Amino acid sequence: MLAWFRRMRESEPVSHDGEAGVWHVFRHSDVERILADPGTFSSDFSSFMPAQEDVDRFIKGNLLRKDPPQHRKLRTLVSKAFTPGVVARLAPRIEAITDELLDAKAGAEEIELVSDLASPLPVTVIAELLGIPAEDRPMFGRWADSLVAPESQTSFIPNEERTKSMAIVMREMNAYCLEHIRGRRARPREDLVSELVAAEVDGQRLDDDEIIGFVGLLLLAGHITTTALLTNVVLCLDEYPEVAAALRADTAGLPGAMEEVLRFRTPLAPSMRRTTRDVRVGELTVPAGQIVLAWLASANRDERRFPAPDSFDIRRAPNPHLSLGHGIHFCLGAPLARLEVRIALEKMLGRWSEMSVGEGVEYHDARGIVGAKRLPLQLQWT
Numbered sequence: 001m002l003a004w005f006r007r008m009r010e011s012e013p014v015s016h017d018g019e020a021g022v023w024h025v026f027r028h029s030d031v032e033r034i035l036a037d038p039g040t041f042s043s044d045f046s047s048f049m050p051a052q053e054d055v056d057r058f059i060k061g062n063l064l065r066k067d068p069p070q071h072r073k074l075r076t077l078v079s080k081a082f083t084p085g086v087v088a089r090l091a092p093r094i095e096a097i098t099d100e101l102l103d104a105k106a107g108a109e110e111i112e113l114v115s116d117l118a119s120p121l122p123v124t125v126i127a128e129l130l131g132i133p134a135e136d137r138p139m140f141g142r143w144a145d146s147l148v149a150p151e152s153q154t155s156f157i158p159n160e161e162r163t164k165s166m167a168i169v170m171r172e173m174n175a176y177c178l179e180h181i182r183g184r185r186a187r188p189r190e191d192l193v194s195e196l197v198a199a200e201v202d203g204q205r206l207d208d209d210e211i212i213g214f215v216g217l218l219l220l221a222g223h224i225t226t227t228a229l230l231t232n233v234v235l236c237l238d239e240y241p242e243v244a245a246a247l248r249a250d251t252a253g254l255p256g257a258m259e260e261v262l263r264f265r266t267p268l269a270p271s272m273r274r275t276t277r278d279v280r281v282g283e284l285t286v287p288a289g290q291i292v293l294a295w296l297a298s299a300n301r302d303e304r305r306f307p308a309p310d311s312f313d314i315r316r317a318p319n320p321h322l323s324l325g326h327g328i329h330f331c332l333g334a335p336l337a338r339l340e341v342r343i344a345l346e347k348m349l350g351r352w353s354e355m356s357v358g359e360g361v362e363y364h365d366a367r368g369i370v371g372a373k374r375l376p377l378q379l380q381w382t
């Protein structure tokens with residue numbers, strides 16, 4: 001993919017793929033501009049999806065797929081509940097969950113990073129945040145896996161068959177969430193769903209379907225991307241052992257290292273938009289009603305924006321990567337993702353004097369998610 005990106009940035013920075021029915025955009029300046037202009041580049045794809053009651057219900061509160069003004073209403077309301085303070089207060093729990101997961105493997109010479117840590121950590125954190133009982137969490141993880149993973153590997157807009165199979169999972173999840181939300185309406189507790197139920201801006205509140213949609217989005221947006229980032233951190237440290245040694249000696253470099261991993265191995269490779277009018281991008285005019293793939297993973301390697309873009313440099317500053325998006329849809333979970341990955345990494349470096357990637361790594365399809373779905377790791381414990 002990286003070689004293709006480099007070639008396309010140079011020779012065809014905006015390109016029409018008639019067969020796939022999409023337009024590709026590769027340069028940082030064009031990608032950034034697309035993300036900054038929701039009026040022209042819409043996030044609403046409902047016109048492309050076959051109508052399905054369960055899917056419609058599920059996406060009603062999915063702000064990632066909304067344009068202004070609905071987006072502003074939803075984002076303001078959920079931001080009231082999902083504040084940086086709420087996230088910061090999660091730190092002790094994230095530490096405890098990470099410890100529990102690592103304790104379960106104490107002394108093991110080899111672990112499988114994804115199933116042992118990188119996937120259960122974000123799912124458990126989101127489930128706790130939402131107040132989902134511990135015994136229901138495996139089901140929650142299963143929904144996340146079946147709704148996210150296959151989609152990145154097929155087409156960008158799900159076809160009828162895929163929409164049907166997604167609808168089955170969504171129906172189960174909608175019913176579960178509805179019961180959970182009604183429970184919190186009747187008896188609020190200290191969790192995000194109770195906050196969402198109570199959130200009010202200018203007399204407006206979220207209805208049940210909007211909360212269901214937001215819960216679904218948290219589960220989907222907050223799980224696989226964070227898992228991918230954790231695997232990417234480990235893959236980068238394996239490739240650059242001198243960086244791992246430097247971070248072990250001084251963890252002050254961790255935030256810079258995480259940002260560089262986000263740039264270097266961009267977890268969510270493209271962002272997708274729909275044109276609302278004919279629009280000039282680079283040298284070409286993209287007609288109205290077209291799907292545009294704005295390649296974050298290519299923008300992050302653009303030599304016009306980053307000096308030595310193919311060097312992994314944890315001291316890179318500034319680092320204007322687009323891995324968490326840009327503009328009104330900028331990742332709402334960014335502080336949580338950064339916190340989870342920093343804590344996990346501190347614990348891993350603290351417990352393991354050495355880690356090296358073993359045989360049998362399996363990757364996601366890099367056209368969707370950049371990261372490993374299976375990552376055997378050989379360890380020496382301190």
Ligand code: HEM
Nearest residue numbers: 063064221222225226229267271324325329331332333337
């Ligand atoms: C939006 C990436 C973790 C919740 C986005 C977008 C990107 C992104 C690129 C914008 C997509 C677009 O404009 O089309 C990531 C990455 C993550 C991560 C790389 C991990 C490393 C999380 C977590 C949560 C989360 C942990 C919550 C628990 C959201 C939400 C939005 C979003 C709610 C939609 C915001 C809006 O539309 O206003 N994320 N994300 N993300 N992300 Fe994340």
